[in-house]
Amino acid sequence: MRFRRAGTLLSYWQDGEQVFHNYAQRRCVAANDSARWLLDQLGDWCSREQLLALLPGYAPDSVDQAVRDLLAQGLLVAEGSPEAALDTAITEQWAPWLPDAGLHFSTKDTAYVNRDSSAELKAASLPDSPPPPSYKSQPGLPSIALPERQAAQSAFQEVLLARRTHRRFSERPLPLATVSQLLALCWGVTGHAETPTFGQLPLKTSPSGGARHPVEVYLMALQVEGLAAGIYHYHPLEHRLAALNVAASPELAARYCADQRYTGQAAALFLMTAVFPRTMWKYHKARAYRVVLLDAGHLGQTFCLTATDLGLAPFCTAALKDTLIEHDLGIDGVSESVLYVTGVGYPV
Template identity: 40%
Template sequence: MRLRRSRCLTCYWHQGMFVVHPYPHGTPTSLHPVAAEILSAFEDWSTPDEAAKLLDHLAPETVAEAVSALADAGALLAEDSPSAARDQDIARHWSAWSPEAPFFHYATQNDYVDSGINTGDTSITRPTAAMPPLFTGYPDAERLLLPRRRADLSTAYDKVLYDRRTHRDFTSAPVSLDTLATLLSTVFGPVHFIDSGHGAVFRRTSPSGGSRQELDAYLGALNVAGVAPGWYHYNSLQHCLELRSEGLTHDEAAHLCAGQDWAGNVAFLVVLAARLERLSVKYSTPRCYRVCLLNAGHLGQTFALTATALGLGPAQTGAFVDTLLAERCTLDNTGHTPLYVLAAGHPHPEPDQAPQAATLGTFTQTPLHT
C-alpha cells in the first residue's frame, strides 16, 4: 500500500507537545518531532519500505511505529482512498489561501463535539479567567464629550436599504459633530442591559454572540467639525471620545489602509478592535473567533445603513496595516487587536470611482449557471 502526506496538514507546538494536525479528516495528535522528518519521506506516493530507505538513519521499528500513528491520525493517506481524494480536492479549492485560511476554517469545524488533541493520556483544558470589564475606558485620557442631541434618523427603511452603497469618492465638507455622535451612539452604544446569569451585559443595535460585545470602536478623525485630527476611543458608556494619539493626515490614513487612496479622503475612519477576553472568558472553543469576525460584519452593516440614513457615504475595508493601526490606536495587538476598518464622509455627487451599471454586453461575458 502506498501512502502520501496529507496536503491539508499543519504541525505546531502546543503546551510543550509537538502536534500533527491534519484537517478536516484527521485527528490532532501529539507525536515525537521526528514525525515531521518521517512525513517528508511521503511527499509523493511511497510505500513504508521505500520511505524507510530514505530514513536509514532511523531504526526500522521507529519508522514503522510512526507511519502507523501518522496513518491513524490521518496525516498519511492511502492511495485511491476517499480521504486522499477529498484531501486533494480541498487543497485545490483552497490553494490561493493556503495554508492559513483552510486550516482555520476546518480546524474550527465541529469543535463543539471534538475533544481536542489526542495525546493518549493527557487531557487538554483551557484556563478560566475572571470576567473582564464590560466597557473599555481610558480614565486618564483627554476627553471630548459628544452632544446628546440626535441627528435626524427618520429616513424610510426601504430607502436606506436600497440607497446603501460603498463609496470611494467624497467631498471636502466636514462631518458635523452631531452627525458623528449620532452614528457612534446608534451603532456602538448600549441599547439596554440584561442579566447574563454571571452579571450584566448589554445589547447593541447589532447582534453579538452571547451579548459579549467584544468589539470596541476607535475613531480616526480627519475632517470632523470640532474634533482635532487624531485617534480616539469611543467610550460608549459615557458617550465621549478619549484621545489616544494626536494627528492624522490624509496620506497616513491611506497608508494605514494598505495604500488605498480613497481612505485618505474620508471624513473619518472607525477601527473595530476585538478585546478577545470578553468572548473567550465565556466561550473557550476556538470556533468562537469565527463568531468574533461575524460580529464585526454585523456592526459594519449597521454602520453602513446608519451612515446612509444620516446622508453620509459609508465605506469599509479589510485591507489595512495591522501593526501600525494598532500602534496608532494604542492597542497591544495581542488581546486587543484590530479586525475591520469602517469609514464615512459626504459622498461626492459626481463620483469617479463608482462602478458602471452592467450592460447586456457585460452579461454575455459572464457565466451565470454551472
C-alpha cells in the same frame, strides 16, 4: 542564552515535505529529520551547554549554526526576545482556541496588490480560469415564481435599497453631532438586560454572540468640525471620546487601509478592534472566533445603513496594515487586535 521550540507552530505535509508554520511570525519552512529531532528535544528552555550534552557527536560550531538557523526560521525562540514574548502571550492568552484560531495570526499583515497599477491588479485578481457562477441553481427541482418585489414601503426599506459602498467624497467636513450620532447608534449602549447567570449585559443595535460585545471602536477624525485631527477611543457607555497621542492624516489613513488612497479622502474612519478575552471567557471552543468576526460584520452593516440614513457616503474594508494600526492604537495585537475599518464622508 536559552531557547526552546516555538509554541505557535503548526505542521503539515506539502509536496511530499513536512512543513512547519509559525503562525505568530508568519514563516513557513520545510524541516528534515535532524531538525524534527532537535525540535522534539527542545520543548522546554534549554541552554547551549545542555544542548551540546544531548549531541555529543556533533561539533559545537555546527550545533550553534543549527540553532541560529532554527531561530532565523522561527522554529525556535530565544529567551528574553520579542519573538519569545509574543509566542508566550499567544499560547497563554489564546489557549482555549488554539491551534484552530492560529488563522487569526497567520493572516495578519498580508501583502496587498498595488491598486494604483491596473495591470498588477488585473494580473493578481484575474486568473486564467473563468470565475465561478455568481448564483446557484437547482436544475430538476420544482420551481415556484414569487411575486415581484414591491417598491419601498417604509423609510427603512428606502435606506436599505440606497446603501452603496462609496469611494469618492466631497471636501465637506462632518459636524461633530453627526459623528456622535454614528458612534451612539452603531457602537453605543442602548440599554441593559438582566440575566440570572451572567448578570447585567449591555444591549446595542447590533447582535453579539452571548451579548459579549468584544468589538471596540477608535475614531480617526480627519475632517470633523470641532474635533482636532487625531485618533480617539470611544467609550460606549459614557458616550465619550478619549484622545490618543496620534497625529492623524489622510496619508496615514491610506496606509492603515493597505494604501487604498480613497480612504484618506474620507472625513472620518472608524477602526474596529476585538477584545478577545470577553468572548473567550464564555466560549471555550475555537468556533467562537467565527462569532467575533460575525460581530464585526454586523457592526459594519449597521454603520453603513446608519450613515446612508444620515445622507452620508459609507465604505468598509478589511484590507489593513494590522501591526501598524495596533502599534498606533497602543494595543498588543494579542488580547486586542484590529479586525475591520469603516469610514464615511459626504457624497460628491
